[in-house]
Amino acid sequence: MDFTLSAEQAQIRDMVTEFVDEEVVPRAREIDHDDEFPADLVDEMADLGLMGMPFPEEYGGAGLDYHSYAIGLEQISRGSGGLGTVVAAHISLAGNMVYEFGDERQKEKYLTPLAAGDDIGAFALSEAGAGSDVPAMETTAERTTATSRSDGDETTAEREGDEYVINGGKLWISNGSVADTVTLFAKTDPDAGNKGISSFIVRPEEDDGFIVEGTEEKLGDKGCPTAELRFDDMRIPADRRLGEEGEGFVHALKTLNGGRITIAARGVGIARAALDEALEYGQQREQFDQPIAEFQSIKHKLADMDTKLQAAKMLMHRAADKKIRGENFVKEAAQAKLYASEISREVANEGIQIHGGYGYTKDFPAERFYRDAKLNEIYEGTSEVLRNTIGDQLLD
Template sequence: MSEYGPQPVERRLPTEEAQDLLSLVRDLVQREIEPVAAEEEEAGRFPRETFALLSRSGLLGLPYPAEYGGGDQPYEVYLQVLEELAAARLTVGLGVSVHSLACHALASFGSKEQRSEHLPAMLGGGLLGAYCLSEPSSGSDAASLRTRAVRDGDDWVLTGTKAWITHGGIADFYTVLARTGGEGPRGITAFLVPGDAAGLSAGAPERKMGMKGSPTAQINLDDVRVPDARRIGDEGQGFAVALAALDAGRLGIAACAVGLAQAALDQAVAYAAERRQFGRPLADFQGLRFLIADMATRIEAGRALYLAAARRRDEGLPFTRQAAMAKLTCTDTAMQVTTDAVQVLGGYGYTTDFPVERFLREAKMLQIVEGTNQIQRVVIARQLLGPESR
């Protein structure tokens, strides 16, 4: 037995119930997710059965109210669960985060009747959601989206194309942002669209450098008819709905990034403990020890940042700036740590025999989704300095 090796991550869990929850997650990860993660990702298979299991286990609605089928857990606890799932397989951790993002609009802005009708199935009924904001011509500039929703009696008719949609083509419901008024952010409204709605179709999945098991596709809306009862919030409130969801979703991305970085660090530490060069363990060389120390420090700093932001959210305090900081820091950390992990493993790190090359490819995506890291800097600066003068 080597004296070196990955150390268990210390968790700040507020209740015994939360501790039991995390133990359940770790057991599920070890039995159902980790053993097949590499093979499933290489084959590009989406683990729908895993999401069904997570739904049955109550893990798809953790931060939402119990009266609607949720877990009533603080965001601080939910994010630590996400981190564990992402460390085992990012497709799963990110998928849970995206599903939670897709539920956020209805849970936070829907009427009591809407929540009672739809949330139980969304949170614990085996359904899987997707979030439709980006378009081919509007990514970071989300307020310029072109998908339109036109009122027709008691219905709305949606026409347009959404792009870069995680779970596109396999989701059971889509939270769709569409333009119902004039240009700019005030003309946007949110809708809950069934996955089997007539006129809704998905393009071919994007061919990505990583996250091959998680489908990303365009969603085409060709005169999709949605009853007004599925409009979320007030007409024209959609941009505020979208931004609130993104604040919460960015914390999910931050937690997933820390999980991925932790998995890469664990691989690097284990390899350094076993690999011998010049008659002694690789872990004895100061250059490598310093590299691993820096990796671990970055991860702990990122974890502390996303948990601090989560506690602000749980306390009802503003957390937009802190969420952007967490997303920026944690995803940059994942990119750096996975790069360093490949370096620790040397030639082996560049092969598919070890998972660190996959971790590196996956980390890049986290710097882009739910607002690029350049956009996070814009958000942070705007919160501190106000909007730019024109």
């Protein structure tokens, strides 16, 4: 197995690293404090091709493989966990839904501006009573008859079933208040369980009845707005449905599976930031006439932090490799996301411990890394759900 980065992968790593060091890291504390969507940084990432990394160039993307995408997202998350979520939700969830399940017209019309970074994407699946239990969702999409009147014609022409009327609400939607395109899941057959769920493309600025109820005040992940959405008799054209009716549940599972690789990348990036900060502090802070990093207890902490980080990176790239090869990667993606999520919190926790009292203050970024890391264990599949997924794959 060759672990050497290709020339293109190394180039992507170096380019994103430079951008993050020069533009994101100096702003990270501000983003965390103000909790405002950093539109200017997103525009800069769009100019660099980072908002469409894995999508084909024909649709405005950069045409990168999933290793390069994971490397890029790792570096972005190293600078800001919230910015990492902005990109992951935009590409892995919203954009990937259109790319994988949209027809050619939908890809050209909706994926191209997403991949170019001209539009921002969001993925609306979770509800107050439907998190891990997706079929418990209550949002409905009823196909109905629309009417139109031709210019100069007094008669009304009816077109059977060319609209959906959507009612309900969604919760915990990353990018939900700033998105131009939202991939939305709703029940088209409420009595059919997971086979009654369909997926749609929604355009908030165009679709009357799309309401942003507000955004959450969160522990971490600042800079990425997490919105509560409501749909009141929101009418959308039937040609905005992705695939056939009843395929939405499968769309969601496949999309989340691929997204878990990028949440692993977010975890790796945060763990890297926490380790780098702990290393620097440990070599500068002196106690008993020597840097604290020279004490065996601190040295062992640093060794364990790096070992966990390297193992998480290997799991992340293993899952990416299987995806690129077109092989089943459900177990590998779940393992990568599970392990990277948990070690990012563990590494960040040890980073605080190494900083001592300073680590518990906002004078140092160690506490921010911990707050950002915790989210990895919750969204896009909780650690508990992922363990079930891995177990099911082992027993299958």
